Amino acid sequence: MEKVKVILLNKGVFDDADAAAEKLRRELKEKGVFLVNVMSSPGAGKTTFLISLINRLKTRYKIGVLEADIDCDTDAVRVAQKTGVKSVQLHTGGMCHLDAEMTRQGLDGIDLRGLDIVFLENVGNLVCPAEYDAGAHLDMTILSVSEGDDKPLKYPLMYEKCKLVIISKTDAASYFDFDLKKCKENILNRNKDAKIISVSAKTGAGMDEAADYFIKALENFKK
Amino acid sequence: MEKVKVILLNKGVFDDADAAAEKLRRELKEKGVFLVNVMSSPGAGKTTFLISLINRLKTRYKIGVLEADIDCDTDAVRVAQKTGVKSVQLHTGGMCHLDAEMTRQGLDGIDLRGLDIVFLENVGNLVCPAEYDAGAHLDMTILSVSEGDDKPLKYPLMYEKCKLVIISKTDAASYFDFDLKKCKENILNRNKDAKIISVSAKTGAGMDEAADYFIKALENFKK
Numbered sequence: 001m002e003k004v005k006v007i008l009l010n011k012g013v014f015d016d017a018d019a020a021a022e023k024l025r026r027e028l029k030e031k032g033v034f035l036v037n038v039m040s041s042p043g044a045g046k047t048t049f050l051i052s053l054i055n056r057l058k059t060r061y062k063i064g065v066l067e068a069d070i071d072c073d074t075d076a077v078r079v080a081q082k083t084g085v086k087s088v089q090l091h092t093g094g095m096c097h098l099d100a101e102m103t104r105q106g107l108d109g110i111d112l113r114g115l116d117i118v119f120l121e122n123v124g125n126l127v128c129p130a131e132y133d134a135g136a137h138l139d140m141t142i143l144s145v146s147e148g149d150d151k152p153l154k155y156p157l158m159y160e161k162c163k164l165v166i167i168s169k170t171d172a173a174s175y176f177d178f179d180l181k182k183c184k185e186n187i188l189n190r191n192k193d194a195k196i197i198s199v200s201a202k203t204g205a206g207m208d209e210a211a212d213y214f215i216k217a218l219e220n221f222k223k
Numbered sequence: 224m225e226k227v228k229v230i231l232l233n234k235g236v237f238d239d240a241d242a243a244a245e246k247l248r249r250e251l252k253e254k255g256v257f258l259v260n261v262m263s264s265p266g267a268g269k270t271t272f273l274i275s276l277i278n279r280l281k282t283r284y285k286i287g288v289l290e291a292d293i294d295c296d297t298d299a300v301r302v303a304q305k306t307g308v309k310s311v312q313l314h315t316g317g318m319c320h321l322d323a324e325m326t327r328q329g330l331d332g333i334d335l336r337g338l339d340i341v342f343l344e345n346v347g348n349l350v351c352p353a354e355y356d357a358g359a360h361l362d363m364t365i366l367s368v369s370e371g372d373d374k375p376l377k378y379p380l381m382y383e384k385c386k387l388v389i390i391s392k393t394d395a396a397s398y399f400d401f402d403l404k405k406c407k408e409n410i411l412n413r414n415k416d417a418k419i420i421s422v423s424a425k426t427g428a429g430m431d432e433a434a435d436y437f438i439k440a441l442e443n444f445k446k
Contacts, residue, residue: 041265042349042378043370070350072376094380096319096350124377125350126265127293127319146369146392147266153295154347155265157317169369175395 004076006089007109009068009102017133021100024135028107034117034221035103036214037136039158041151042124044144045168045201047075049210050119052201054083056211061116061218066090066106068098068123075121086110097128100135116218126151130158138217140164145173149183152190159190164197166210171200227299229312230332232291232325240356244323247358251330257340257444258326259437260359262381264374265347267367268391268424270298272433273342275424277306279434284339284441289313289329291321291346298344309333320351323358339441349374353381361440363387368396372406375413382413387420389433394423 028035040046047067054063063083067075068090076089090106092098098106103120110118120136122129141162143151146169152159159165165187173180180198187194197213199206251258263269270290277286286306290298291313299312313329315321321329326343333341343359345352364385366374369392375382382388388410396403403421410417420436422429 041347041370042374043264043367069377071379072373074373074376094354096348123350124264125319125348127346127348128351131317144266144369146367146395147264150295150297151265153297154292156294172369172395172398175398 004073004080004087004089005109006073006091007106008091008093009095009105010093017099021133021135024100024104025137028137031112032222033112033115034138034218035136036117036119036138036140037122037134038119038140038142039122039129039162040124040142041126041147044124044142044147046121046124046142047078048201049142049166049168049199050121051079051082052204052207053210053214054085056207057117057214058083058085060215062114064110064112064115064118066110066118066120068092068106068121070094070123092123096123096125097132098122098134099132103134126155126158130155130161137221138163140166142166142168143183144169145178146176148176149179149186152183152186156190159187159194162191162194164195164213167196167198169200170198170205171203227296227303227310227312228332229296229314230329231314231316232318232328233316240322244356244358247323247327248360251360254335255445256335256338257361257441258359259340259342259361259363260345260357261342261363261365262345262352262385263347263365264349264370267347267365267370269344269347269365270301271424272365272389272391272422273344274302274305275427275430276433276437277308279430280340280437281306281308283438285337287333287335287338287341289333289341289343291315291329291344293317293346315346319346319348320355321345321357322355326357349378349381353378353384360444361386363389365389365391366406367392368401369399372402372409375409379413382410382417385414385417387418387436390419390421392423393421393428394426
C-alpha cells in the first residue's frame with residue numbers, strides 16, 4: 001500500500017478563530033494558493049469527486065490535497081494512487097471539524113511552493129464543519145442523491161455557507177426518491193447565489209462543468 | 224400538512240452528563256419504557272427504517288417517536304402520517320447531537336404512560352452523537368450501502384458504541400461499490416459483539432429480522 005504522510009492535528013487554541021481564519025486566507029492569497037474546503041455527509045463522495053476533478057485539472061494546475069479523518073488513511077492513499085498529486089492525511093484526534101488553526105497545521109505538512117490549489121477534504125459531517133471558518137477561499141458541499149432532496153432543509157447552515165453545491169451520484173438518481181428540481185429549490189432557499197452542479201464522478205457526467213467552474217475561480221483568484 | 228408538536232431543546236447544563244444519562248435510563252426502566260437511540264449519517268434512512276419497523280411492531284407495543292433535527296419538521300410529520308404513532312419533533316437549536324438532558328426535555332413532551340418503546344432519532348451525524356450518552360437502553364446506527372463499506376474505519380466511536388448496526392438500502396447495493404463481507408468485518412473489528420442486520424425498508428427485505436430483534440430486546444427489558 002502506498003505510504004502517505006499522516007499528521008495528527010491539535011485543537012486550535014486561538015481566542016479569535018475568525019481572525020485566525022482571515023489571516024490564513026490572506027497569507028495563502030499572497031502565496032497564490034487557492035484553498036478549497038470540501039464538506040459533506042459521510043459517504044457523499046468527496047474523495048471520488050476530488051479524484052475525478054483533479055484528473056481534469058492537474059495538467060493545468062499544481063494541486064495538493066489534505067484529507068481529514070478522525071481515523072483511517074485510505075482517502076489520502078486513494079487520492080495519491082489515482083491522481084499522482086501530493087496528498088497528506090490529517091487525523092483530527094476525534095474532532096468533528098477543522099478550524100483555521102487545524103487547517104494551518106495540515107498545510108504546514110505539505111510543501112506549498114508552486115502549488116495553485118489545495119483541496120481540504122473536511123471530516124464527513126453536515127453540522128459542525130459549517131460552524132467553523134477553515135480559512136478557505138471557497139467553501140463547497142456535496143450532496144449525494146441517495147441522501148434525499150431535503151438535506152438543505154435539515155442542515156441549513158451548511159447550505160447558507162457554501163457558494164458551490166455539487167449534487168453527486170446522479171447516475172443512481174432513479175434508484176432513490178430524489179427530486180432534483182425540489183432539491184435545487186431547497187438549496188437556493190438557503191443561499192440564492194449558490195452555484196449548483198449535478199455530477200456523476202462514475203460516468204463523468206457534469207465533471208467538465210465542475211472543472212470549468214474551478215478554472216474560472218482560479219482565474220479570478222489569480223487576478 | 225399534519226401538525227406535530229415541536230419542542231426547542233436547551234443545551235444540557237449538568238456537570239455530570241454520565242450521571243444524568245444513568246439516571247434517565249434507570250427512571251425509564253422503572254416506567255417500563257425502552258429507549259432506543261437511532262444514529263446515522265444524514266440521509267442513511269433512519270426515518271424510513273423506523274416507519275417500516277414501527278408498522279411491524281405497533282400492534283404488539285405502544286410506541287412513541289422523538290425526531291431530532293437542527294431545523295425542519297418533516298420527519299415527525301412523516302412518521303405520524305405513515306405509522307399513526309405519537310411523534311414529536313425536537314429542534315436542537317443548532318446542536319449537533321443530543322445528550323441525556325436534551326433527551327429528557329424531549330421525553331417531557333410526550334406522554335410516556337403506557338408506552339413500551341420510544342425511538343429517539345438523533346441528529347444525522349456520525350461523529351458527535353457517538354460522544355454523548357443520550358440515556359438510551361439501546362444505541363444503534365444505520366449505514367446505507369451508498370455511503371461505502373469503509374465507514375466503520377473512519378468513524379470508529381460510533382461503531383464501538385452501537386450494539387445494533389443496520390445496513391440499509393440493500394436493494395441499491397449493486398449500484399455502488401459496496402462489499403457487504405468487508406463491511407461486516409469492519410464493523411466487527413470495532414465491536415465484536417455487534418448485531419448486524421441488512422435491510423431494505425423499500426422492499427421489506429430483512430425487516431422481519433429487525434422486528435424480531437426488537438421483540439426479543441423488549442422481552443429481555445421487561446423481565
